[in-house]
Amino acid sequence: SQQGEEDPQALSIQEGENATMNCSYKTSINNLQWYRQNSGRGLVHLILIRSNEREKHSGRLRVTLDTSKKSSSLLITASRAADTASYFCAPSGSRLTFGEGTQLTVNP
C-alpha cells in the first residue's frame, strides 16, 4: 500500500492568510483523503476526493486532485489560529498509510 508525501514539512502563516499543502503519491488510486491532527489528539477526517473528481470544497477547505501528476493539494482559506495542526494525506489502498505530514502554524 502506498503512502502520500506531504510538502512542505512545515508552514507558518498569519491568521487570515491562505495555507496550501501538497501531496504526491506513486501509483493509481481510487480516492485520496486528507486528515488533520491537533497536538496530542487523534486524526480527524477532513475530506475525501475520488479519482474522477478534480476539485472538492468543504467550508474553508478546497482540495484538488491531478491524477496525471499524481498529486493533490489542500487549500485552507482565511486561516485561523485553531487551524494550527498537522495535516496528512492518505492515498487509497487496502490500508490507509500516512506520510510525515505538514505542520501548519497559524499565528494570531
Place this chain on the structure above:
Amino acid sequence: GAGVSQSPRYKVAKRGQDVALRCDPISGHVSLFWYQQALGQGPEFLTYFQNEAQLDKSGLPSDRFFAERPEGSVSTLKIQRTQQEDSAVYLCASSPRRRGITNTGELFFGEGSRLTVL
C-alpha cells in the same frame, strides 16, 4: 460515547514489562485498524480487523506485538517485554465499511494511547 475510545490515555512501563492497550470502536463498525505513531512522524499501520478476523498483521514490528478482537467489537493491542523503541502513541481507528482491496473509506480515530517505556 459516540466516538472511538482508547484506554489508557497514558501508560508508563519499565523495560521488559507487558502492556495492554484497549480500543472501543464506534458501535457497529466492521473495520478496526491499529497504528503506531512515533514523535514527529506520521501514523504507521500495524494491523487490521474485519469483525473478529485479523486479516492483515503485516505492520506488526515484531512477535512481541499481538492484537485481538475476539467478539468483533473491543480490541486489545498487547506488547510483551516492552523495549524503549516501543515508546509511541498507539492509535486505533474504525470504519463502518469493509476494507476494499484497493480502497479504504473514512477512518474514525481515537485519541490514542501514549506509551513511554523507561
